[in-house]
Amino acid sequence: MKTVNKLKPYESGVVLSVGSSGALRRRIIDMGVTPGAIITMKKVAPFGDPIEINVRGYSLSIRKAEAREIIIEELNKDYIGEKKYDSTKKYKSYKKK
Amino acid sequence: MIQPKNTNLTKKSKTLHKEAILKFSLIGNPNSGKTTLFNQLTGSTQYVGNWPGVTVEKKEGKSKFKKQVMKILDLPGIYSLSPYSPEEIITRNSLINDPPDAIINVVDSTNIERNLYLTTQIAEFGIPIVVALNMIDIFNKKGDTVNIKELERKFGVCVVPISASRGEGLEKLIERALEISKKKVSNYKTKSFYNSEVDYVIKKIENIISDAKHKKLSSTRWGAVKLFEDDQLILKSIKLNKSQFNKINILKNRIKTSKNVDRQVIIADQRYKYICSVCNKVVKKCDREKETFSDRIDKILTHKILAIPIFFFFIFIIFNMTFGSFGEFLKEKVAFFIDEHVTNFFINILVSAKASLWTKSLVLDGIVKGVGAAASFLPQIVILFSLLSILEDSGYMSRCAFIMDKLLRKLGLSGKSFVPLLMGFGCTVPAVMSTRTIENQKDRRLTIFVIPFMSCSAKMPIYALMVPIFFSENQPLIIFLLYLIGVLVAIFSAVVLKKTVAKGESAPFIMELPQYRMPTIKSLFMHVWERVKDFLKRAGTVLLACSIIIWFFESFNFKMQMVESSHESMLAKIAAFISPIFTPCGFGDWRASVALVAGIAAKESVVSTMAVLYNTIDTAELSKVVSNVFSKASAFSFMTFVLLYTPCIAAVSAIRQEFENTKLTFFAVIYQLVVAWVVSAFVFFVCNIFLM
Numbered sequence: 001m002k003t004v005n006k007l008k009p010y011e012s013g014v015v016l017s018v019g020s021s022g023a024l025r026r027r028i029i030d031m032g033v034t035p036g037a038i039i040t041m042k043k044v045a046p047f048g049d050p051i052e053i054n055v056r057g058y059s060l061s062i063r064k065a066e067a068r069e070i071i072i073e074e075l076n077k078d079y080i081g082e083k084k085y086d087s088t089k090k091y092k093s094y095k096k097k
Numbered sequence: 098m099i100q101p102k103n104t105n106l107t108k109k110s111k112t113l114h115k116e117a118i119l120k121f122s123l124i125g126n127p128n129s130g131k132t133t134l135f136n137q138l139t140g141s142t143q144y145v146g147n148w149p150g151v152t153v154e155k156k157e158g159k160s161k162f163k164k165q166v167m168k169i170l171d172l173p174g175i176y177s178l179s180p181y182s183p184e185e186i187i188t189r190n191s192l193i194n195d196p197p198d199a200i201i202n203v204v205d206s207t208n209i210e211r212n213l214y215l216t217t218q219i220a221e222f223g224i225p226i227v228v229a230l231n232m233i234d235i236f237n238k239k240g241d242t243v244n245i246k247e248l249e250r251k252f253g254v255c256v257v258p259i260s261a262s263r264g265e266g267l268e269k270l271i272e273r274a275l276e277i278s279k280k281k282v283s284n285y286k287t288k289s290f291y292n293s294e295v296d297y298v299i300k301k302i303e304n305i306i307s308d309a310k311h312k313k314l315s316s317t318r319w320g321a322v323k324l325f326e327d328d329q330l331i332l333k334s335i336k337l338n339k340s341q342f343n344k345i346n347i348l349k350n351r352i353k354t355s356k357n358v359d360r361q362v363i364i365a366d367q368r369y370k371y372i373c374s375v376c377n378k379v380v381k382k383c384d385r386e387k388e389t390f391s392d393r394i395d396k397i398l399t400h401k402i403l404a405i406p407i408f409f410f411f412i413f414i415i416f417n418m419t420f421g422s423f424g425e426f427l428k429e430k431v432a433f434f435i436d437e438h439v440t441n442f443f444i445n446i447l448v449s450a451k452a453s454l455w456t457k458s459l460v461l462d463g464i465v466k467g468v469g470a471a472a473s474f475l476p477q478i479v480i481l482f483s484l485l486s487i488l489e490d491s492g493y494m495s496r497c498a499f500i501m502d503k504l505l506r507k508l509g510l511s512g513k514s515f516v517p518l519l520m521g522f523g524c525t526v527p528a529v530m531s532t533r534t535i536e537n538q539k540d541r542r543l544t545i546f547v548i549p550f551m552s553c554s555a556k557m558p559i560y561a562l563m564v565p566i567f568f569s570e571n572q573p574l575i576i577f578l579l580y581l582i583g584v585l586v587a588i589f590s591a592v593v594l595k596k597t598v599a600k601g602e603s604a605p606f607i608m609e610l611p612q613y614r615m616p617t618i619k620s621l622f623m624h625v626w627e628r629v630k631d632f633l634k635r636a637g638t639v640l641l642a643c644s645i646i647i648w649f650f651e652s653f654n655f656k657m658q659m660v661e662s663s664h665e666s667m668l669a670k671i672a673a674f675i676s677p678i679f680t681p682c683g684f685g686d687w688r689a690s691v692a693l694v695a696g697i698a699a700k701e702s703v704v705s706t707m708a709v710l711y712n713t714i715d716t717a718e719l720s721k722v723v724s725n726v727f728s729k730a731s732a733f734s735f736m737t738f739v740l741l742y743t744p745c746i747a748a749v750s751a752i753r754q755e756f757e758n759t760k761l762t763f764f765a766v767i768y769q770l771v772v773a774w775v776v777s778a779f780v781f782f783v784c785n786i787f788l789m
Contacts, residue, residue: 023536030365066607
């Protein structure tokens with residue numbers, strides 16, 4: 001299973017589930033990283049951590065440790081915050097599995 | 098017209114129609130423009146910046162619209178109403194304990210999906226709400242459109258597009274807010290954001306808690322959702338009996354959960370799904386380039402290799418502008434003005450009034466000299482503040498946090514500590530307050546603990562006085578060295594404390610990176626004026642009082658006779674007890690010790706006290722006297738001590754307020770004194786070896 005920290009710049013993925021726990025997890029979810037959301041990797045900070053991702057049309061910075069908890073399914077094309085793609089379909093098919 | 102309300106008028110109208118004042122709360126995501134709107138509505142000049150978390154306390158202001166007086170409350174920006182960070186709790190409690198007549202929900206239209214997430218939460222509160230769709234001008238400029246009518250229908254709230262910075266749409270916003278608040282009923286038509294399964298359970302829970310009537314619950318819907326999410330604060334505040342509690346548990350368990358999908362996730366997920374489906378229909382985004390202007394700037398500023406050199410380049414520019422020839426030039430101009438014109442002005446008045454000898458001495462030796470010495474450094478403070486404020490408004494500060502997070506984590510801090518630390522170079526008080534964006538208490542305390550080592554702008558006059566005298570060849574370098582010592586001591590303290598007292602994981606780093614914005618002249622002026630006003634206030638109060646007290650004790654002896662030379666004064670006798678402490682640091686001179694003690698009131702008074710004590714006519718002469726009393730080594734060690742020792746009273750009280758712990762504050766003060774003494778003694782020792 002791929003996680004967000006493994007994405008390369010400009011690669012995207014659909015969120016399948018968010019791990020972690022407690023307040024930290026709640027914060028990640030409140031920021032819009034919920035199942036079905038599309039995440040695009042933007043860049044890695046100069047010292048290798050944290051990373052900048054695009055979710056729901058804005059830039060969010062999280063550490064790799066947190067990114068490791070976000071499981072995604074990679075998308076082929078690079079979508080930067082656009083919603084042309086029906087992400088729910090992919091999510092539903094994941095749920096059935 | 099919306100008129101900012103004059104406070105005097107307000108008092109009058111308050112007595113005339115007491116119940117007529119309506120209360121509106123501004124709620125929205127961080128950096129969505131609440132404070133800009135607040136300033137527009139109330140005519141006040143609260144601090145605005147381009148980083149999430151500028152407003153950390155609630156602020157109140159008054160406004161008037163068509164004879165209607167309104168109280169406007171600016172609340173800290175939040176992403177959610179979960180009870181995790183201090184800001185969230187402040188906002189939540191304010192809504193529960195003191196519900197406003199209407200909520201003005203500020204939504205950043207350029208980031209509509211995430212902003213509406215909060216809307217779905219406060220819409221359940223049962224308080225009338227109007228959505229202010231802010232930054233609509235930028236939104237429209239991109240060629241995007243939004244169907245307001247449809248948005249209103251889908252969320253069951255009023256929506257008014259506005260541009261707070263341009264003041265557009267504000268009248269309509271207030272009109273709608275007044276309308277909905279006067280109806281006194283929620284305009285929220287029980288819109289459900291959840292699927293039928295979850296909705297059914299929540300409705301059932303609503304029925305149960307509506308029996309357990311509880312005052313603190315403004316709406317059963319909100320209470321039910323929070324109970325469904327296992328919100329501990331709500332669970333405690335609602336007194337449920339056992340059977341009710343069990344019933345709710347059975348209901349909750351109807352919804353299947355797993356390790357990674359608990360009830361909180363289900364609620365959040367369904368809210369976002371609802372928003373997404375609405376936005377897909379309502380918001381029309383035109384195709385645009387994938388790379389925005391902000392992205393392009395970011396590519397350079399946070400570039401893998403260039404980011405660090407660019408950061409240091411900016412820091413270098415700030416130092417050079419402030420302490421280099423430009424700052425020096427302005428300082429000399431102001432000093433000249435004070436020495437020539439202000440002093441002569443007072444001399445003329447005193448002579449024409451035939452003032453007594455001691456009055457003359459009080460005004461000239463005490464007040465003009467003391468306050469004037471500090472005032473001549475105001476230009477440099479203004480330059481430093483302007484530059485910091487540009488960094489802040491542009492959105493670069495958040496990127497600094499992003500770049501520096503990894504380094505700071507090695508020191509036991511997080512990237513979020515970076516902005517407060519950088520602000521510390523301006524003034525310790527707002528820097529300490531801005532640590533509230535750090536979620537983890539240990540990290541917050543650790544950050545506050547080391548902020549005072551970031552040399553604040555009030556300490557600048559001392560460097561600006563002494564460095565040109567003793568180190569005229571390489572001034573910016575020496576000052577940079579001083580700041581570096583402060584940073585190194587801060588790093589050292591953080592590492593030591595993290596390894597001993599403040600053990601534990603460092604706070605998570607989940608931070609929004611705002612779009613770059615062009616800093617506006619208006620906001621720049623507001624920041625700088627804030628600082629100048631603060632300085633003038635200090636000059637008129639603390640500095641003035643200090644100068645008078647110092648003048649009194651150094652002009653009279655214990656028999657209340659005016660002395661010829663200050664060596665015979667009360668102050669000299671008292672200070673003789675303290676000064677030996679500083680002999681190992683190289684400044685055992687009694688006047689230096691007095692200046693340091695005065696510096697606890699305000700750091701500017703170190704220079705003003707020295708001006709009074711060395712009994713000099715102007716800054717030029719002060720420099721001459723200082724160069725006789727100090728050596729290169731002792732001057733450097735004196736500056737090091739000033740850099741590191743206890744910050745001013747205002748800062749200490751801000752620290753106490755944020756620590757919420759007197760013992761810890763006391764420890765911090767002692768620690769700073771000890772560190773300052775040890776380091777400056779060491780510096781004196783080393784300098785003596787190299788410079789002699």
